[in-house]
Each structure stands twice: as C-alpha cells, then as structure tokens.
Amino acid sequence: xxxxxxxxxxxxxxxxxxxxxxxxxxxxxxxxxxxxxxxxxxxxxxxxxxxxxxxxxxxxxxxxxxxxxxxxxxxxxxxxxxxxxxxxxxxxxxxxxxxxxxxxxxxxxxxxxxxxxxxxxxxxxxxxxxxxxxxxxxxxxxxxxxxxxxxxxxxxxxxxxxxxxxxxxxxxxxxxxxxxxxxxxxxxxxxxxxxxxxxxxxxxxxxxxxxxxxxxxxxxxxxxxxxxxxxxxxxxxxxxxxxxxxxxxxxxxxxxxxx
Numbered sequence: 001x002x003x004x005x006x007x008x009x010x011x012x013x014x015x016x017x018x019x020x021x022x023x024x025x026x027x028x029x030x031x032x033x034x035x036x037x038x039x040x041x042x043x044x045x046x047x048x049x050x051x052x053x054x055x056x057x058x059x060x061x062x063x064x065x066x067x068x069x070x071x072x073x074x075x076x077x078x079x080x081x082x083x084x085x086x087x088x089x090x091x092x093x094x095x096x097x098x099x100x101x102x103x104x105x106x107x108x109x110x111x112x113x114x115x116x117x118x119x120x121x122x123x124x125x126x127x128x129x130x131x132x133x134x135x136x137x138x139x140x141x142x143x144x145x146x147x148x149x150x151x152x153x154x155x156x157x158x159x160x161x162x163x164x165x166x167x168x169x170x171x172x173x174x175x176x177x178x179x180x181x182x183x184x185x186x187x188x189x190x191x192x193x194x195x196x197x198x199x200x201x202x203x204x205x206x207x208x209x210x211x212x213x214x215x216x217x218x219x220x221x222x223x224x225x226x227x228x229x230x231x232x233x234x235x236x237x238x239x240x241x242x243x244x245x246x247x248x249x250x251x252x253x254x255x256x257x258x259x
Contacts, residue, residue, distance in 0.1 A: 025051065026051040029068035031070035062117045067090035069102075072148070073178045073224050076133065078134045080161070105130070122162070129148075131146065132177075132179060137186040138186055147177065148178055157207050166207040171211065179224045190227070
C-alpha cells in the first residue's frame with residue numbers, strides 16, 4: 001500500500017523515466033513535494049532512483065536525493081551514452097511556508113551512474129524557469145532544456161559529464177516550450193511549444209542554436225515529443241486534443257525526415 005505522502009513520488013516514478021537497454025536500467029525522477037492539505041509531514045524528499053529492469057518485477061538498486069518534479073514533460077530525464085550519467089530537470093520546488101503550492105524552479109542536475117547501486121550528484125546548474133524536457137545529442141556534446149515559463153530553450157555544452165551554460169534561445173512570448181528533441185544527426189532540434197500549439201524547428205551549428213521559422217501546427221496543448229531513429233517522423237502528444245474538434249487527446253505525426 002502506498003501512503004498519501006508516497007503517492008506523488010510513485011506517480012512521478014511512472015511519469016518521469018528514461019530507459020536504457022544496454023545494462024537494463026531505468027532512471028526514475030521522484031517528486032515528493034506534491035502534497036495537499038491534510039497530508040502528513042515531513043514530506044518525502046525528491047529523489048532519483050535507479051531500477052534494474054533485468055528482473056521481474058523491476059527492483060530499485062540505488063537512490064540519491066536531488067530535485068525532481070512530476071509537473072512538466074515526461075522527458076525530464078535524459079540518460080547519457082553508456083548509461084554512465086543522467087540529467088534531471090526540476091520544474092518546481094518546495095516552499096516550506098506554503099507546502100501545498102510549489103513554485104517554479106530552474107534546477108538541472110547531473111547524476112553519476114558509474115556505480116548504478118550508488119548514484120551520486122555530480123553537478124547542479126540552472127536553466128530558465130520551469131525546465132521540463134531535456135535532450136542530449138547523439139555526439140554527447142550538447143544538451144537542450146525546454147524552459148516553459150521563460151519561453152526559452154537553454155543550451156549547455158557537455159564534456160566528461162559536466163555541463164557548461166552556452167546561452168538561451170528565445171522562442172517568443174507565449175511559446176511555453178515543454179519539450180525539445182534532437183534530430184538524429186544533431187543538425188536540427190524541435191521544440192514543443194505548448195503555448196502556441198506548434199513544433200518549432202531549431203538549426204544547430206556547434207553550440208549555436210537558432211529558430212528557422214519552419215514551424216508546424218499540432219493539436220491543442222502539445223506536450224512531449226520523440227523522433228523515430230531514422231529521422232523520418234516526429235511524433236508528439238496533444239493533451240488538449242485536435243485543433244479542429246473536441247477530443248480528449250491526440251498524437252501528431254509530422255513527416256519530413258528530421259535528420
């Protein structure tokens with residue numbers, strides 16, 4: 001049985017994860033601050049757990065306390081090449097004086113997975129407000145983070161598990177990006193702009209990231225996205241349904257070889 005204080009963390013474990021096939025690991029970001037009036041205190045700390053997927057049922061083999069958030073993109077965890085590290089965003093933070101109302105955060109954490117049973121915090125950096133989706137290019141040199149409240153994409157260079165801020169891309173007032181994904185070859189990325197119901201294309205040259213103006217309308221409330229390995233399709237979820245009719249939720253498939 002899950003206690004009231006553990007429900008938020010358990011839900012976050014289901015919503016915020018990234019799988020890695022090489023060693024059979026799952027990385028789960030667990031939000032312990034989604035409390036309501038009457039819940040017991042103290043709250044459950046935010047954390048990141050490492051699960052061994054080679055067994056059924058899967059089992060937790062390691063945990064470290066770091067900021068995490070259930071609110072935000074389901075792609076708020078990115079696992080680096082070789083499963084040696086993970087990057088976690090936290091869209092909200094706990095307010096002790098008002099525990100039922102978390103406020104926007106800007107925290108991005110790098111977690112060392114060299115020993116999966118003993119994950120540890122390597123680095124904390126700051127993106128824009130309400131960071132959600134985080135993506136690492138295939139070369140392992142560049143990281144993008146979607147900053148919903150600031151209408152920006154934060155750029156970080158990546159070297160030896162270390163992030164260095166490299167600027168931000170302004171997507172325009174009201175864009176409210178919730179996710180961002182790289183094309184397979186790393187020359188383009190695509191931001192999910194929930195505020196203006198678009199997928200916004202970004203051109204990449206080294207650490208320089210610029211909007212191309214080639215944007216595509218989606219359904220209402222686009223949220224998360226992924227690109228097929230061959231780069232032929234981008235698929236995103238629309239939690240508000242289709243633009244032209246009343247629906248509960250839809251998927252948009254965009255063709256155009258995003259490679």
